[in-house]
Amino acid sequence: MEHRKTYNAKEIKTRNSRLIIEGPVTPEKLASYEFHKDLVAFRPPEQQRKALIEIAGLPEGRIIIARTQDTIVGYVTYLYPDPMERWSEGKMANLIELGAIEVVPEVRGSSVGKSLLQVSMMDDMMENYIVITTEYYWHWDLKGTGLNVWEYRKIM
Secondary structure, rough: OOOOOOEEEEEEEEOOOOOEEEOOOOHHHOOOOEEEEOOOOOOOOHHHHHHHHHOOOOOOOOOEEEEEEOOEEEEEHHHEEOOOHHHHOOOOEEEEEEEEEEEHHHOOOHHHHHHHHHHOOOOOOHHHOOOOOOOOOHHOHHHOOOOOOOHHHHHH
């Protein structure tokens, strides 16, 4: 399967700044930006930055970012499922996983996550994929909500 990637972007306004939501970005473009110190949900920021650069270099890998001038403050990743996951056994060329979505606390509440997903779906190539996501609750950052996991799941 050919994995064409068409760049899209939009600008959004937050309480304190304007953000550019863009992608899929190239590994070179990712490497040219700083990575916000609060992007820590999956691993330390510098390690996560390296992982994103690696994913962006995969034929199917797609990274959509939210950034200020030169600092990444949010991202969403798409790539083939991990070989350890059952749904990768079929080796379907058109099955990709929304692997991660993360936004720094400072810009949450400004529809950054929603905008990341919108920009990712602007690429017509996404119509050719089956997109899955696992949504493991232990990755949820509920600190600012005042809810625990079970309370949050009730309102979802």
